[in-house]
Amino acid sequence: MPLWVAITVTAALFQTWRTALQQRLRGQLSLNGAAVVRYLYGVPFGLMILGGYWLLMGSSFGAPSAYFFLLCALAGITQIFGTNLLISSFGPRGFAVGTAYAKTEAVQASIIAVILLGEVLPPLSWVGIGISVFGVMYLSLAGKGLRLPDILRATLQPAALCGIGAGFCFAFTAICVRKANFELEGTDPVLKALFSVVVTNTMQTCMQGGWLLLREPAQVMAVFRSWRSSAQVGALSAAGSCCWFIGFALAPVALVRAVGQVEIIFTLLFSRFFLGEKLKAKDVTGALTVVAGVVLVLAGSL
Template structure:
């Protein structure tokens, strides 16, 4: 099995775990403050990963070129903007539609990567991406009383537009992170990905931190007062991003994003075995469709 597949599945697991922990912060921190802790507490964890990798490899630290720094800043800003758009989608009445449309990220990533990075996929992989997105959409809408026809009719709703925008921003983030890796000297793609992680998280801390200081100065104290729980969220975020960034460097962006949709399977498993929630038949159907999409993507590898 190629390394990037295992790395991507690990990234999805860390992301699911981080999301579960971050829910506990909702009562202690504002939306912006909760976002800041992901980056602020992620920087030292990322730096530790770089130090460990440097010690193990014995190679000098890869240098960040001006282009790489620019791509890190653009990718980091894209992630911040995408997260905010997704939160905005929750604020509208039909938030299920907004969430579902954000799941088109894999398709948008495939188009952007082809246009900007020259990553062209086989027809089978394209089919797999479509099937995987359909499975995630089905799971997102299952039990919410929103049919596919209603979803299509609602494409011009603010929630849907925010969801599409969020998916686009997350796609832009993936493409720019890979571009940053490609613009740095050296052949060790994972080493470069870890350095990019630290640079991106530091820039995100500055960007989101400056906004928090301007709009919610009272939340700064809470960011540091909740260091125990916030530190765990930041650590899991950094570990997940380290895996995502490494996978982007090793494989086409769209394929990584499609395989990464197994995160929703981890969410279902967490709901079933930890929260003891009863699974619906629709959950099994959607899960099988997602798995089928992932298998098609892998079968279509060139």
């Protein structure tokens, strides 16, 4: 198994675990408060991971350019928007289905990567992506059928709009991350990816933390009071971001995001056993269809 595949699957696991913990934090914090903890508490863990890798490998890279910092800032702000949209999508249909809507990110990332990065996917991978889209649409239709009017109505549901918007933001984030990694001089893509994580998360802490201080000052103290739970979110967020960034450094964005859709399996498990949500048969069927598409994507790329 290629290293980037194992790292991507690990990233999906960490991301699902972190998102589930954030869903629990919604009972203690506002939307922005629950979102900012992943960056605020993630930076120290990211620094530890970066420092540990640097001490172990002894690699180095050149001085970052202004364009590198711009790309990190763009990645940071689009990820913030994506996270808020994802959390907002949970309410109408629950954690599992809200996340499934965001999985259109794989398609959006593939199209954006083709346009902006010139990445090319084999035909079988595109077939796999199409099957994954069908699985997502099946989830969004909630058993109402596959007629065009039903599809259009389902796409206009709040959960669908928030989830698809989150997918677009995450797709654009991935593109910026990959380009930022290429802006750093050096031969160790992992070290450059870890440095990009720390820079991006630091910027995100300043951006969303500043917004929270300005618009919801009472939430600032609530964020610090929840440090026991929030620290867990930060640790998982840092670990997941490091894996995602490394994956983007080692493989095309379209493939990484497509394989990352295995997150839906972890999502179903967390939804059922961690959050106690009841799953319907059609939700499981749609999720498995998404995963079948991922298998084809991977088969086409190997």
